[in-house]
Amino acid sequence: MTGKFEHVAVLLGGLSAEREVSLNSGKACADALETQGYKVTRIDVGLDLAEQLQKIKPDVCFNALHGRWGEDGCVQGLLEVMQIPYTHSGVLASAVAMHKEQAKLVFAKAGVPVAESKIVTRAQAAKSHVMEPPYVLKPVAEGSSVGIFIVREDHEHPPQELTSSDWALGDEIMAERYIPGKELTCAVMGDTALGVIDILPAEGLGFYDYEAKYAPGGSKHVLPAQILPDVYHLIQKLALKAHEALGCRGVSRADFRFDENSSGNDRLICLEVNTQPGMTETSLVPELAVHAGWEFGEFLRWMVEDASCNR
Numbered sequence: 001m002t003g004k005f006e007h008v009a010v011l012l013g014g015l016s017a018e019r020e021v022s023l024n025s026g027k028a029c030a031d032a033l034e035t036q037g038y039k040v041t042r043i044d045v046g047l048d049l050a051e052q053l054q055k056i057k058p059d060v061c062f063n064a065l066h067g068r069w070g071e072d073g074c075v076q077g078l079l080e081v082m083q084i085p086y087t088h089s090g091v092l093a094s095a096v097a098m099h100k101e102q103a104k105l106v107f108a109k110a111g112v113p114v115a116e117s118k119i120v121t122r123a124q125a126a127k128s129h130v131m132e133p134p135y136v137l138k139p140v141a142e143g144s145s146v147g148i149f150i151v152r153e154d155h156e157h158p159p160q161e162l163t164s165s166d167w168a169l170g171d172e173i174m175a176e177r178y179i180p181g182k183e184l185t186c187a188v189m190g191d192t193a194l195g196v197i198d199i200l201p202a203e204g205l206g207f208y209d210y211e212a213k214y215a216p217g218g219s220k221h222v223l224p225a226q227i228l229p230d231v232y233h234l235i236q237k238l239a240l241k242a243h244e245a246l247g248c249r250g251v252s253r254a255d256f257r258f259d260e261n262s263s264g265n266d267r268l269i270c271l272e273v274n275t276q277p278g279m280t281e282t283s284l285v286p287e288l289a290v291h292a293g294w295e296f297g298e299f300l301r302w303m304v305e306d307a308s309c310n311r
Contacts, residue, residue, distance in 0.1 A: 016067025090311030
């Protein structure tokens with residue numbers, strides 16, 4: 001099999017709180033890309049990334065980084081300066097999507113429903129309730145459910161973990177109205193929305209948190225989601241709309257909450273768009289790609305051959 005590129009540098013690891021997730025994604029992608037006939041070099045990304053890339057001179061970078069620096073437009077900007085084609089979204093889309101509140105402003109303008117929210121400092125969020133419970137507190141620029149707390153009606157005080165001296169997730173916190181119901185996700189590949197998964201956290205886990213995402217048996221994925229067809233198609237439509245509103249490229253994944261028992265404006269809301277979704281063979285997006293008829297290696301090949309600069 002031949003394509004535009006021969007030598008792929010897989011960027012993995014990195015410096016964020018999601019380093020371990022990225023190492024798993026990167027290994028899975030590098031192994032699969034080798035089976036597709038590419039020459040693959042694995043780069044555990046550090047501050048010397050530019051020097052490493054200059055040394056090996058790849059044709060293209062497969063970005064398997066998650067979290068800050070790898071997902072927020074920084075690495076994308078470096079690759080633009082070096083004129084090395086790369087996968088996933090470009091500088092602006094990556095930066096806006098990573099900042100949850102800025103992304104929600106874009107979604108709302110495009111007609112994608114979002115939950116009520118506001119930005120507060122970590123000190124404010126820890127001192128007293130910043131909105132009427134139930135609500136969610138989350139770092140404004142982290143992924144993989146890192147640092148997320150659900151503050152329920154019976155919580156007299158906000159989570160005191162926010163006052164920890166080793167907190168390393170930033171001082172900007174988003175407080176967001178909690179929406180009960182199903183956790184649904186939909187991937188976009190190019191200009192096509194894939195299927196919709198209903199994510200069921202394992203018993204004892206309150207929501208789709210870090211453990212539910214990455215621990216063995218942490219969650220069950222129902223594909224296709226067992227929801228009404230009109231809701232299923234609406235989620236696909238909204239995922240594509242959010243992808244396009246941000247200016248995403250390649251593959252993204254939009255996460256939703258769906259409250260079947262509500263008839264109000266909060267019945268279905270978009271939580272966020274992930275521009276660097278997990279990429280192990282059992283991750284949500286590869287699972288959706290397989291459901292759409294793409295073998296894992298072929299799916300990654302599509303992503304590599306879709307790579308470019310000026311994204």
